Amino acid sequence: MTALVSGTVPTDRGVGPLLRAWRVRRRVSQLELALRADSSARHISFVETGRSRPSEEMVLRLAEHLDVPVRERNALLLAAGYAPHYPETPLDAPALGAVREGVERLIRGYEPYPALVVDATYRVLAANRGITMLTEGVAEHLLAPPLNAMRLTLHPEGLAPRIRNLREWRGHLLEQMGRQIALHRSEPLRELHDEVAAYPLPEPWREGAAGTAPAEEPEEPAPYFALPLRIEHGGRVLSFVSSISTFNTPMDVTVAELAVETLLPADPATAEYLRASLP
Structure with missing residues (x-):
């Protein structure tokens, strides 16, 4: 993110x-x-x-x-006593029709791999079928609007129980939000960080919980060039690395705060599974 x-x-x-x-x-x-x-x-x-x-x-x-x-x-x-210079146009306004259609076309074209569009506080504005597939089984209240990518990922009724490297991925997301808060002034983002940081870990990951975190699959994980998101789906462990795109030199507040996040398969098995699941 x-x-x-x-x-x-x-x-x-x-x-x-x-x-x-x-x-x-x-x-x-x-x-x-x-x-x-x-x-x-x-x-x-x-x-x-x-x-x-x-x-x-x-x-x-x-x-x-x-x-x-x-x-x-x-x-x-x-x-300084001057009028604002940059407009903040609602994303559904006709003036941003080209932007809206462009990012929606982009994430659809990325299928079968997962992709989504978020705003400054990780509110999901659009998502493709790859994201929909990964969120199967998530609690309904987390899928109700306004859908938030951080809540969806880290809530114990969200994706968290199926993330094999949850401690690493959770730490990565919280650190990412912490860097944003340090560089920018955003009370809504700080409140979101504090909320998701307070979520209890799912039972297998809690200190002192009976048993251990879900076992890794027998084969040795492939070497990765970036921290992967390793998530279970359909009895398989899928591995992704995240890439984020933003607009260059935006002249509108809404456009400046848009981010397109794509999940790139980190190994051939993940890519093959997605192609078979979402032809």
Whole structure:
């Protein structure tokens, strides 16, 4: 799962402290930022301390060089007394018809391999038949809208009991969310992280539980070039590696926060099984 967040930062602190917070977060000095933005360290200092009000153009330029997410660039503009620059168009609006049709065509074309589209808080916006196949047997309440990929994966009534390397995969997802929270301001994402991190592990993985986690299949797992998701389906263990795609230079908040996640078969047996199951 990729690194996209929502939740606009407070604007009552003024733009200076917010810009400074982003600069510190990106570990950029005032001089380095000034050189990138064709300004001076003195002016950057004045902006951060509130002694100078930056122009709208300067706010956008600094935000770009600090790699501030599009949603948060709007928050910086509001804090500086300007109108938001980037629209937030609903995905089902006619204006985003080409985007919507494009990503839906993309994930359908990826079949029989699993693929889905998520937003900044991992809400599933679209999924193909490969994902539907993997979610067979998941509790109905987890499949009811709004479907969330993190809840679906880590809930003890979701996919978690069938994930053979659950501890590793769970740790990977929580670490991924933690990195996103550290780099961006997103209270909704933090709340989601805390929620899924508190989910109890399914019985076989709990400390002190009778028995052990489900045994691995007898054959030695193939060497992987990335951490795989190893999940049981139909009496077989399928192995996938995850790839995430986002839009380059988005000019809309909704588009900026879209991510297409594809699960690539990590071994020939998985690919063959999917082709046979979803012709």
